Amino acid sequence: xxxxxxxxxxxxxxxxxxxxxxxxxxxxxxxxxxxxxxxxxxxxxxxxxxxxxxxxxxxxxxxxxxxxxxxxxxxxxxxxxxxxxxxxxxxxxxxxxxxxxxxxxxxxxxxxxxxxxxxxxxxxxxxxxxxxxxxxxxxxxxxxxxxxxxxxxxxxxxxxxxxxxxxxxxxxxxxxxxxxxxxxxxxxxxxxxxxxxxxxxxxxxxxxxxxxxxxxxxxxxxxxxxxxxxxxxxxxxxxxxxxxxxxxxxxxxxxxxxxxxxxxxxxxxxxxxxxxxxxxxxxxxxxxxxxxxxxxxxxxxxxxxxxxxxxxxxxxxxxxxxxxxxxxxxxxxxxxxxxxxxxxxxxxxxxxxxx
Numbered sequence: 001x002x003x004x005x006x007x008x009x010x011x012x013x014x015x016x017x018x019x020x021x022x023x024x025x026x027x028x029x030x031x032x033x034x035x036x037x038x039x040x041x042x043x044x045x046x047x048x049x050x051x052x053x054x055x056x057x058x059x060x061x062x063x064x065x066x067x068x069x070x071x072x073x074x075x076x077x078x079x080x081x082x083x084x085x086x087x088x089x090x091x092x093x094x095x096x097x098x099x100x101x102x103x104x105x106x107x108x109x110x111x112x113x114x115x116x117x118x119x120x121x122x123x124x125x126x127x128x129x130x131x132x133x134x135x136x137x138x139x140x141x142x143x144x145x146x147x148x149x150x151x152x153x154x155x156x157x158x159x160x161x162x163x164x165x166x167x168x169x170x171x172x173x174x175x176x177x178x179x180x181x182x183x184x185x186x187x188x189x190x191x192x193x194x195x196x197x198x199x200x201x202x203x204x205x206x207x208x209x210x211x212x213x214x215x216x217x218x219x220x221x222x223x224x225x226x227x228x229x230x231x232x233x234x235x236x237x238x239x240x241x242x243x244x245x246x247x248x249x250x251x252x253x254x255x256x257x258x259x260x261x262x263x264x265x266x267x268x269x270x271x272x273x274x275x276x277x278x279x280x281x282x283x284x285x286x287x288x289x290x291x292x293x294x295x296x297x298x299x300x301x302x303x304x305x306x307x308x309x310x311x312x313x314x315x316x317x318x319x320x321x322x323x324x325x326x327x328x329x330x331x332x333x334x335x336x337x338x339x340x341x342x343x344x345x346x347x348x349x350x351x352x353x354x355x
Contacts, residue, residue, distance in 0.1 A: 044230040045222055045281055048237070049274040052218075055238040057270040059245025063253040064262060074254050077333050080321060084337040086247030087317040088344025090210075093240065094309035096349045098213055098302045099126060105299030110290045122303040129307030133205060137316070144197045196256060202316040203251035207269060209308030210244055214272040215279075216301050222280015223287040236351045241273060243344065247317065 066073035073079060102122035111117070221233050248269055252262055280287070288294060318341065327333050 038225055040227045041225050041230055042281070044227055044234060045277060048221060048230065048234040049277050051234055051238045052241050052277070053270055053274045056241035056245045056273065057266070059242035060249040060252075060266045060269050062246055063249035064266070066253055074250070077330070077336075079250065080327060080333050081336045081340040082246060083250045083317065083321060084340040085344035086243045086250065087313050087321075088341040088346075089240065089243040089348045090206075090247050090309050090317070091313035092345040092348035093213070093244070094306040094313065098306040098309070099123075102126070102299045102303035102306060105295045105302065108290070108295050110295055111292055116296075122299060125300055125303035126307035126310070129304040130311040133209075133308050133311045134315075137201060137205060140201050141194075141198050144201075145194055199251065199255040200257065202312070202320075203248065203255045203257075203265070205308065206248055206251055206312045206316070207265060209305050209312060210248060210269065211272045212301055213305035213309070214241075214269075215276040216298055216305070218273040218276020218278075219280040219283075219287075220289070220298075222277040222282075223284045223289065224280075225284060237273065239351060240348065243348075245269060251317070 063074075063079075066076075066079075070076055099122065102125070103120070106116055106122045108116075115121075217237065221230060221237070224230055224233075249266065252265055257265070289298075321327060322334075322337065327337060
């Protein structure tokens with residue numbers, strides 16, 4: 001899209017395939033000369049909206065059926081494999097698909113050399129977003145835990161427990177009949193609540209990262225006027241949305257939100273890419289993907305999204321499951337999850353060339 005062509009030395013000015021050895025990459029700030037057919041392109045765009053909406057909705061909804069389908073229940077061993085595959089898709093999306101796009105946008109010849117060519121802004125934004133996600137993750141978890149423990153403190157301190165020693169034994173007397181609460185919940189209940197709070201934060205931050213990227217890629221697809229560009233994008237994004245949806249749906253299920261909240265989060269995820277495509281269709285006549293403003297906005301948002309997805313995939317999805325006692329004590333689950341992770345990352349890496 002940045003007008004890059006490949007010229008083979010010795011053949012005066014003729015354009016050659018990028019795969020030919022010895023080719024030199026020459027870049028200009030011109031749009032690629034693609035065959036445009038607005039009528040046919042619009043059909044594929046509308047088809048993309050339907051396809052991506054359905055696959056995203058099915059993917060994010062499948063984990064919600066865990067109570068009826070045992071294989072999709074978080075307590076089932078197969079759930080680890082499915083979640084590992086989805087995490088591999090999300091990780092490859094960040095590393096192989098989004099981050100390179102961000103570098104391409106922010107190093108385009110359409111932008112000035114200073115400052116965009118003098119500093120790797122895409123990598124910097126991705127790094128700072130990952131650090132920011134870590135900080136938000138930590139502060140939010142700490143805040144909710146402190147709020148819980150404040151509510152768990154004794155409401156009345158006038159009654160005291162009286163300990164008496166008889167024959168070397170300690171007897172503790174409490175005033176439960178007075179209706180006063182003493183202390184907080186049991187350590188096991190506190191641990192379970194802390195884990196639940198963490199899972200809720202994970203699901204919300206993960207959805208944020210996915211949504212940012214989904215809107216950007218949707219606008220890019222909707223603004224394109226080339227059927228040859230849209231067709232592979234439609235297939236790849238449908239696959240992409242399905243498995244990203246499964247990963248997100250698994251996190252939402254484990255977070256044990258209320259049914260209304262789960263439905264809202266699932267609907268929001270399902271609609272973001274189709275809405276992005278609709279926006280792209282609406283602005284296709286005025287949208288210039290090689291304009292400095294479009295390149296900077298797209299590059300920064302893609303880099304930020306990549307940072308969020310890479311952090312979430314590695315820390316909150318993979319590390320949390322792969323280091324869990326259940327997986328560590330079961331070699332079969334461990335091997336299955338590792339194979340699923342590699343398959344998910346490999347499939348998305350292969351499809352990334354089409355998107």
